[in-house]
Structure formats: C-alpha cells, structure tokens
Amino acid sequence: MMGMISRRRFVRISAAAAGLGLLPSGHPVRADTTPVTWRGTMLGAVATMEIHHExxxxxxxxxxxxxSEARRLERLFSLYLKESALVELNRTGILIGPPAEMVDLxxxxxxxxxxxxxxxxxxxxPLWDLYASHFSQDNPDPAGPVPAAIASxxxxxxxxxxxxxRDRIVMPRGMAVTLNGIAQGYVTDKVVDLLRSQGVGHSLVDMGETRAIxxxxxxxxxxxxIADPNVPGHTETALPVVDRAVSTSGGYGFQFDATGRFNHLFDPRTGGCAGRYRSLTTVSRNATxxxxxxxxxxxxxxxxxxxxLPHVDVERVHLIDEAGRPLDLVA
Structure with a gap:
C-alpha cells in the first residue's frame, strides 16, 4: 500500500506539432519530423522525454x-536511493562537504x-513516516494517528x-528532510538551463512540474x-504560458485513507493535512x-x-475550492 509517493513525476520535453528549432542556425523543424522519445524512471516514477528534431x-x-543531469540530481535528492546525499543526511544528521546543489536547494x-x-x-x-506507519497497519483507526504521536x-x-x-549541513538527530515539495521543480529548472544552453528555444519540460521554454x-x-481533481483523466482548464512554470498541488495526489481526509500535504503547525482546496496551481518564472x-x-x-503574492515570484494562482468552484488570483 505505502509505495513511493507519486506527484505525476515524469519528464516530457515535447515540441509542438509544427516542430521545434534546436539547431544554432534556428532553422525550423518540419511538421512531419519524427520525434525521438526516451522512457524510463526518474525520481521514483515513470519518466519520458520527447524531442522533435530534423x-x-x-x-x-x-x-x-x-x-544525465537529471540522474545526477536524483542521486542527491532522492529519498529512495540508499546512496543519495539526502538519505545520508537523514541517516546521520550531517553532511560534510555537501554538494553545492544540496546547499542551494x-x-x-x-x-x-x-x-x-x-x-x-x-x-x-516525520509526519509522513507517522501517517505511513499508521495507515499501513491492519485495520488502522480511521481517525488517524493519536494526538500524542502527532505531537511527538x-x-x-x-x-x-x-x-x-557551504562546508556542512547539520540537523538535530531525529529530524528528517523530504524534498518532494521542491526537488521536482528544481530539477526541472536545471534541465531547462541545460537545454537552453544547447540552443533550445521552444519546448515544454515536465518533470512533475512543468516549465515552458x-x-x-x-x-x-x-x-x-490542469487536472480535474474529481474526474480522473479530465482537464478542468488549460493555462496559456510562455517562458513560465506551472505547478499543481492537491490532496488527491496521494491519500493515506480511502476517504481522502489524510494526504501528503502536511501542515507543519498542527500535523494535520491540507483540505482547504481541491487543488491549487501556481504560475511562476521558475519551477522551483x-x-x-x-x-x-x-x-x-x-x-x-x-x-x-506581491512578495513572492508567483504571478497567478488558480485554485479549486472545496465546493469545486474555480478562482484565479493575480499578482
């Protein structure tokens, strides 16, 4: 039951049907160009890349x-690769001479x-570990973990x-870090930087978080x-973007219990789970x-x-409230 958390983390670098110009000359790609596609796994989930190129x-x-770049970063940020820098930090509470990207993130x-x-x-x-342990039991209490366990x-x-x-990362023993709420965006940005450096001027990168080139x-x-949180496979709306990143969070992405009351979006103040919106989408200049x-x-x-909104790098928020009503907030 308690497999790896999945936030639709896959990579898709896709050109429009009209083609994608990648060569330094800027020559357009023919509409009938056959795409080159890669499929595999990245950050614990299915990954694909697709590039149209003559x-x-x-x-x-x-x-x-x-x-190669995404794999390198995965070896730093993954909770599931035993040799990752993050696993070492959680195991020992200290990283000496940490990778620059870990310090940055x-x-x-x-x-x-x-x-x-x-x-x-x-x-x-620690909240993820608590809820995972509780709901993986036989006949778990549907009310969730007891208050004393949440307080602990x-x-x-x-x-x-x-x-x-820069020279070390330290945390008290018993603490543990998860980068699931930011690493996908960070890796997306790094892949975009790489593609831009190679002359890519028009593409869409999706590594669990989407960013347009x-x-x-x-x-x-x-x-x-933007997925409809109530109808799997249905799109609630489509956001037009140019040189912007889009990220959606919602409790429907992973639920510990059948009712959906308990999900992966934890409130660090109370130990409870998000339930204010069915989904919430941000539009920003970067995926991180x-x-x-x-x-x-x-x-x-x-x-x-x-x-x-005026104080952060987010230009638009598209949310769906508890009643299913969409609302847009603009900076």
Missing part, C-alpha cells in the same frame, strides 16, 4: 545530456519557509533548526492542462518557486495568499 542524432544527444527551501511563515517546511518527513512528530520538525553552510514555434503560448509555493499556498486561506 537531426535525430542531435535530438538523441540532447536527451542523453538531459537524462536547502537554502532556497529555508527562504520559502520564512516567506510563508513556516508553512513550507522540508522537515515534515511535530517536536522533530522545524526548517529553522537546519544549519546549512519560450512559446510554441509558431508563436502561440503553450497550454498546460512554483513547486514550493503551490505546496505552501495549499495550507493558506485565500486572503493570505493574496497578501503574499
């Missing part, structure tokens, strides 16, 4: 480079924690208790579909911000989101 060997080279995580009054917190892993987990949570320096080759915006803030905003009332 030069198949160039497309394959780009895919190989993107895969944890420092960024602490910044979002401060901006959101602690609602974004990468140290909520909360005592081991607090992003501010992480000491993040430019517009479609014909100049039209990309359209990113979109990822982290879609998580934090899921725990905030609408008025608090509105007040915070």
């Amino acid at each position: 030069d198949r060997s160039e497309a394959e080279r780009l895919i190989a480079q993107a895969c 944890l420092s960024t995580s602490q910044r979002y924690s401060r901006l959101t009054g602690g609602l974004f917190d990468v140290t909520v892993q 987990a909360l005592a081991r949570i607090g992003s501010g208790r992480l000491s993040v320096e 430019g517009s479609r080759p014909d100049g039209r915006p990309w359209e990113v579909g 911000a979109a990822d982290a803030l879609s998580t934090a905003f899921s725990l905030m009332p609408e008025e608090e989101i509105r007040a915070l």
Whole structure:
C-alpha cells in the first residue's frame, strides 16, 4: 500500500506539432519530423522525454545530456536511493562537504519557509513516516494517528533548526528532510538551463512540474492542462504560458485513507493535512518557486495568499475550492 509517493513525476520535453528549432542556425523543424522519445524512471516514477528534431542524432544527444543531469540530481535528492546525499543526511544528521546543489536547494527551501511563515517546511518527513506507519497497519483507526504521536512528530520538525553552510549541513538527530515539495521543480529548472544552453528555444519540460521554454514555434503560448481533481483523466482548464512554470498541488495526489481526509500535504503547525482546496496551481518564472509555493499556498486561506503574492515570484494562482468552484488570483 505505502509505495513511493507519486506527484505525476515524469519528464516530457515535447515540441509542438509544427516542430521545434534546436539547431544554432534556428532553422525550423518540419511538421512531419519524427520525434525521438526516451522512457524510463526518474525520481521514483515513470519518466519520458520527447524531442522533435530534423537531426535525430542531435535530438538523441540532447536527451542523453538531459537524462544525465537529471540522474545526477536524483542521486542527491532522492529519498529512495540508499546512496543519495539526502538519505545520508537523514541517516546521520550531517553532511560534510555537501554538494553545492544540496546547499542551494536547502537554502532556497529555508527562504520559502520564512516567506510563508513556516508553512513550507522540508522537515515534515516525520509526519509522513507517522501517517505511513499508521495507515499501513491492519485495520488502522480511521481517525488517524493519536494526538500524542502527532505531537511527538511535530517536536522533530522545524526548517529553522537546519544549519546549512557551504562546508556542512547539520540537523538535530531525529529530524528528517523530504524534498518532494521542491526537488521536482528544481530539477526541472536545471534541465531547462541545460537545454537552453544547447540552443533550445521552444519546448515544454515536465518533470512533475512543468516549465515552458519560450512559446510554441509558431508563436502561440503553450497550454498546460490542469487536472480535474474529481474526474480522473479530465482537464478542468488549460493555462496559456510562455517562458513560465506551472505547478499543481492537491490532496488527491496521494491519500493515506480511502476517504481522502489524510494526504501528503502536511501542515507543519498542527500535523494535520491540507483540505482547504481541491487543488491549487501556481504560475511562476521558475519551477522551483512554483513547486514550493503551490505546496505552501495549499495550507493558506485565500486572503493570505493574496497578501503574499506581491512578495513572492508567483504571478497567478488558480485554485479549486472545496465546493469545486474555480478562482484565479493575480499578482
């Protein structure tokens, strides 16, 4: 029952039907160009990459480079690879000479924690462990873990208790970090940076969080579909984006119990789970911000989101409230 958490984490680098110009010359790709596709796993879930290119060997080279970069970062941030830097940090409470990307991502995580009054917190892993253990029992209490167990987990949570320096990362024993609320966006941004450096000007990168590179080759915006949380496989709306990232959070993404009362979006103040919105989507200039803030905003009332928008790198929030009504907030 308690397999790896999945937030639709897959990679898809796809050109429009009109084709994608990747060569330094900027020559357009023919509409009938056959795409080059890679499928595998990344960050514990199914992954695919698809590139339309008139030069198949160039497309394959780009895919190989993107895969290599994503794998390198996965070896740092994964909760499930025994040799990852994150697993070592959780096991020992210290990383000496940590990878620069781990320092960068944890420092960024602490910044979002401060901006959101602690609602974004990468140290909520003890709550995940508690709920996973509780609901994996035979005939678990449908009311969830007992208050004393939740209080014990909360005592081991607090992003501010992480000491993040270039030469070492330290946290009190008993704490544990999960990067599931930000790593997908961060890796997406790194893959976008790599593709841009190789001349890609029009594409859509989706590594669990979506980021557009430019517009479609014909100049039209990309359209990113937002899933209907109540109807699997149905799109609730489509957001037009150009050079922007989109991230959606919702309790429906992973539920511990059949009723959906308990999900993976934990409130680090109370130990409870998000239930204010059916889903919440952020649009930002980068996928790291979109990822982290879609998580934090899921725990905030609408008025608090509105007040915070001018101070964070989010331009638009599309939410679906408990009654199923859509609402757009614009910075």
